[in-house]
Amino acid sequence: MRILASIALVASLMFGGVANASDFITVASTTSTANSGLFDDILPKFTAKTGIEVRVVAVGTGQAIRQAQNGDADVLFVHHRKSEEKFVKLGYGVKRYDVMMNDFIIIGPTADPAGVQSTPNVTEALAAIYKGKANFVSRGDDSGTHKRERGLWEEAKLDPRASGNWYREAGAGMGATLNMAQGMGAYALSDRGTWIAFKNKQGLTIVHEGSKHLANPYGVILVDEKRHPHVKTALGQKFIDWLVSKEGQTAIAAFKLKGEQLFFPTAH
């Protein structure tokens, strides 16, 4: 009897947990937006206004897109334009909206053994690392940052994977990759937001920034209900509308960390 009662109790707990889900949407997004604290800052403002709770699953851009394709998110909020456009073109997403941007930077050991700091542009910077066979940690996880990093090597016409073991693929998020770079005294490509928020910087510094090539635009897309009928279209669109509205854009611009603005609105 006692066993039956405990089964009933457990079952009611389990299904109770599902039943009390109120108005919420699931957003598949990237570690850079979540780890920098942006969402912690702006989402409460949206929830306060609309009563809609936003549940963020923060993974790499590649994984976020796959989750959205599987129908496991209502809204996709990532940063790799080509993949985003493909997502819409294949019929998984309704429309891509520009939301904001920041930029990529190359970080590396303060001693700068490869002499990256004296290079004029990102192509030369990567070439210096390549020539010096200085340790470089790549995300290696098919994230937006990883896709961009591979693109930059291609533009520089270099193949780091073919030339020895100084090029390490971490297969990890931005923060974990920065931790590795810190531990190994290595170079890495990072988005500026994660870098500013990152707390384990000892011995690392920005060695290259400001190239035009390094802009990092973020887009937001509603998952198409034609593909996944359970998608919360109305709530999801409300969230997107708010993000690109004057109010949402102001909230994004107002988010500062250590006195620095991390993301720059691009919706207008």
Added chain:
Amino acid sequence: MGDMTAALSTAVELIVSLDPHLAEIVGLSLYVSLTAVIISTLIGVPLGAAVSMLRFPGRKSAIIALNALMGLPPVVVGLVVYLALSRSGPLGVFGLLYTPTAMIIAQIILVTPIIAALSRQVITDLWSEYDDQLTSLGSSHSRAIPTLIFDGRFSLLTAVLAGFGRATAEVGAVMMVGGNIDHVTRVMTTAIALEVSKGDLALALALGIILLSISLAIGAAAQIFKDRSELRNSS
């Protein structure tokens, strides 16, 4: 070294201030893991006892399988449960992905083989001890099972604690099927992984210290309960 001392003081600070966010995370960890362990115990102990006592074809293979499944990698379990619960998966219609229920399901799959395999050993040992007695009382193998489970309840408690340890410590499965969503599916281990990825090693370690303290407290409580009951039984 600086991180270590900072972690200790952060841990103490968090505990003393009864940080509400931390309390929520600890509460969810305990809810998910305790629920999973209770259900796993209800399945695993009878299952282990049955494999120990009943003679059926394929029993040897069942024992080998149980022992092997103790070492299931959490991330594989997470992946399988994700694929099953995903909207594109066979159980997608229930919308369970990224809920505590999904995390409980994953942990049940991880923990049940541990409890079952350890229970099987406990029951087998007990049976070899009481074999003659129970047989002389006319008890068959299957009818001896409840007696043996009752008699071995304190040793079985260790099996359950081992399962609980696994449940609270794993991160791969709950990260994958829970999604580490703040206020919804963030538990101790996924919170630790998150703080590591933010480079806040001191806060991560502080959370680790708290997780360890909770496991210690639960282990100690079980030990005290066991000692007292055994004392009462022997007197």
